[in-house]
Amino acid sequence: MVATTETFRAHTPLTTFSEKEDYNPRFAWTIALSLLALQFLPYLLLWDEAYIRIHDTLEGIDYQNLFAAGKTFDYSPGAKIEQLMNGLPRAAVKTGWSFVALWHWLFGLYGGYIFNYMMVHLTAFFGMYLLLRDQIFTPKIKVWLALGVALCYAWLPVFTMLGMSVAGLPLMTWAMFRLTEKQAGLAPWLVLLLFPFCSDIVWAGIPVLGFGGSVWLYFFWKTGDWNGWLFTAVACMAVLYIATNWQLFHLSFWPSDFQTHRLEYDYFYNKNLSLSASLSQTAQMFFLCYHHVGTFVSVPVVLAALVVRRWSDWEKSASKIFATILVVSAFYGFYNFIVWAGGDYFGLLKSFKFERLILVLPMLWLLLFTLILSKLEKGSNKLAAWFLATQLAICMLSNDEFAQNLRQLAGQPRKPNFKAFFDEKLFSEIDRYIGQPKASYRVVSLGMHPSVVHYNGFYTLDLHASLYDLRYKHQFRKIMADELAKSSIVKKEFDLFGNRCYLYSAELGKEDDAFLCGKNSHRSICQLSLNAKELSGMGGKYLFSAVKIENAEAIGLRLRQVFEGKFWQVHLYEVIRKNLTQ
Numbered sequence: 001m002v003a004t005t006e007t008f009r010a011h012t013p014l015t016t017f018s019e020k021e022d023y024n025p026r027f028a029w030t031i032a033l034s035l036l037a038l039q040f041l042p043y044l045l046l047w048d049e050a051y052i053r054i055h056d057t058l059e060g061i062d063y064q065n066l067f068a069a070g071k072t073f074d075y076s077p078g079a080k081i082e083q084l085m086n087g088l089p090r091a092a093v094k095t096g097w098s099f100v101a102l103w104h105w106l107f108g109l110y111g112g113y114i115f116n117y118m119m120v121h122l123t124a125f126f127g128m129y130l131l132l133r134d135q136i137f138t139p140k141i142k143v144w145l146a147l148g149v150a151l152c153y154a155w156l157p158v159f160t161m162l163g164m165s166v167a168g169l170p171l172m173t174w175a176m177f178r179l180t181e182k183q184a185g186l187a188p189w190l191v192l193l194l195f196p197f198c199s200d201i202v203w204a205g206i207p208v209l210g211f212g213g214s215v216w217l218y219f220f221w222k223t224g225d226w227n228g229w230l231f232t233a234v235a236c237m238a239v240l241y242i243a244t245n246w247q248l249f250h251l252s253f254w255p256s257d258f259q260t261h262r263l264e265y266d267y268f269y270n271k272n273l274s275l276s277a278s279l280s281q282t283a284q285m286f287f288l289c290y291h292h293v294g295t296f297v298s299v300p301v302v303l304a305a306l307v308v309r310r311w312s313d314w315e316k317s318a319s320k321i322f323a324t325i326l327v328v329s330a331f332y333g334f335y336n337f338i339v340w341a342g343g344d345y346f347g348l349l350k351s352f353k354f355e356r357l358i359l360v361l362p363m364l365w366l367l368l369f370t371l372i373l374s375k376l377e378k379g380s381n382k383l384a385a386w387f388l389a390t391q392l393a394i395c396m397l398s399n400d401e402f403a404q405n406l407r408q409l410a411g412q413p414r415k416p417n418f419k420a421f422f423d424e425k426l427f428s429e430i431d432r433y434i435g436q437p438k439a440s441y442r443v444v445s446l447g448m449h450p451s452v453v454h455y456n457g458f459y460t461l462d463l464h465a466s467l468y469d470l471r472y473k474h475q476f477r478k479i480m481a482d483e484l485a486k487s488s489i490v491k492k493e494f495d496l497f498g499n500r501c502y503l504y505s506a507e508l509g510k511e512d513d514a515f516l517c518g519k520n521s522h523r524s525i526c527q528l529s530l531n532a533k534e535l536s537g538m539g540g541k542y543l544f545s546a547v548k549i550e551n552a553e554a555i556g557l558r559l560r561q562v563f564e565g566k567f568w569q570v571h572l573y574e575v576i577r578k579n580l581t582q
Contacts, residue, residue, distance in 0.1 A: 091247035
């Protein structure tokens with residue numbers, strides 16, 4: 001027998017909105033939607049001169065690479081993207097069966113990003129609102145409170161290239177609870193069956209399926225009923241995740257001559273295996289969460305909880321959510337020890353990184369916040385509104401893209417906007433100067449992200465890639481082996497991590513600004529150790545450097561020309577075949 005909402009209400013009453021509001025709900029909706037739309041306004045005003053997050057977004061433009069190569073749905077064993085890494089296997093690049101890919105195909109890189117950004121944040125808002133309206137386990141809650149909490153969630157600075165992985169969790173949770181009802185309707189099924197097409201399997205797949213299984217077990221434990229609809233929905237989601245990411249599973253688990261560079265990935269390369277470090281990580285997750293998930297400052301929630309604990313009774317539901325937050329935070333903080341103890345026996349502990357369960361933390365914090373505010377509001381409406389306004393302001397201020405775009409509008413940018421980052425005019429000028437078909441030579445970059453170069457149609461040996469061949473990594477490493485030996489920091493970054501298959505400089509370092517050397521940074525490299533023979537052997541003919549290389553001639557490079565654009569100053573170096581030195 002399917003567990004029904006009526007059965008569940010016997011254990012935990014569902015929320016209903018208060019019928020007697022002391023204000024006009026239409027006014028609350030107008031304010032909420034206006035604040036929601038505010039974060040989209042800079043993109044529409046600035047268009048391609050808006051700032052878009054570079055880290056893990058513009059530094060890796062997989063969809064554009066797929067479209068340019070015409071390999072979006074080509075999953076044949078020998079399919080390769082020739083423009084990248086002398087033929088990167090298509091299976092190593094993201095699936096084409098996703099709505100994020102669809103938006104980029106329809107609207108281009110910039111338009112697709114903005115449309116996806118809007119869809120993600122709109123889903124976050126309305127999904128959280130639906131969840132608060134229908135499924136939160138507390139007595140009556142007012143519309144203004146639900147809208148305010150939904151706004152907090154909608155303003156989270158989530159990585160939108162992960163699709164609905166974080167933003168869609170409230171809507172997915174709402175759909176799962178609706179499937180416990182006899183007359184759930186079509187909407188919950190659509191939400192759950194579309195979710196694998198809207199989210200990232202690496203970040204969301206395992207946590208989402210685990211969460212769905214936990215909801216099913218919870219209802220089974222509470223009601224004793226085997227909920228066939230919910231069980232079927234979660235099983236279908238698992239099948240769809242596998243189907244939409246088939247190329248990844250095939251490449252990872254089927255026998256082939258491809259060996260991923262992740263075989264050399266050291267889970268502990270940037271981690272400190274100690275009690276103090278784990279406690280610090282736990283505290284960071286508890287109070288700030290994680291930037292990929294969406295920075296969430298929980299201090300106002302904690303303070304509001306302390307006030308409620310002093311003035312009012314504490315609900316069991318709030319205690320359960322708070323305990324879950326603590327467990328998830330500690331699980332992330334101490335996951336190092338789990339991998340240390342069992343990683344050699346269970347490789348999935350390293351490769352799947354189950355600590356990514358933290359993606360549920362922002363949703364859990366705001367559900368807890370709703371319970372707290374509903375209690376606080378009964379004693380002091382103004383105090384509840386103050387806590388809510390404070391939390392919303394913090395969520396808005398922590399949105400880095402919004403802050404950077406406000407600086408763009410004010411004429412005080414700190415980072416390059418989309419147009420200046422890719423600077424098509426500048427690289428068209430470089431292409432005309434070289435005067436050869438781009439497919440006839442290969443280039444590498446220094447002091448700048450390779451995505452800038454291959455976005456402009458050049459064939460690059462370097463790339464930001466989640467998967468590529470281990471043999472290629474070893475071959476590319478020979479180009480800069482002596483340079484890596486100068487710095488243990490950059491050596492560990494390349495050898496033990498390796499997703500950035502970049503040309504490194506010990507003088508520039510490994511931080512993000514090492515690959516964002518604009519023309520006003522006034523940086524240069526005095527002594528670069530580069531094996532020009534190995535570079536030439538891989539087809540490398542030109543080096544696009546954002547900084548001047550003082551010893552270029554000594555290492556087999558000749559400066560051909562300097563080109564200046566909006567943000568970059570590109571030094572075009574040619575590999576000198578007749579004077580190759582190490």
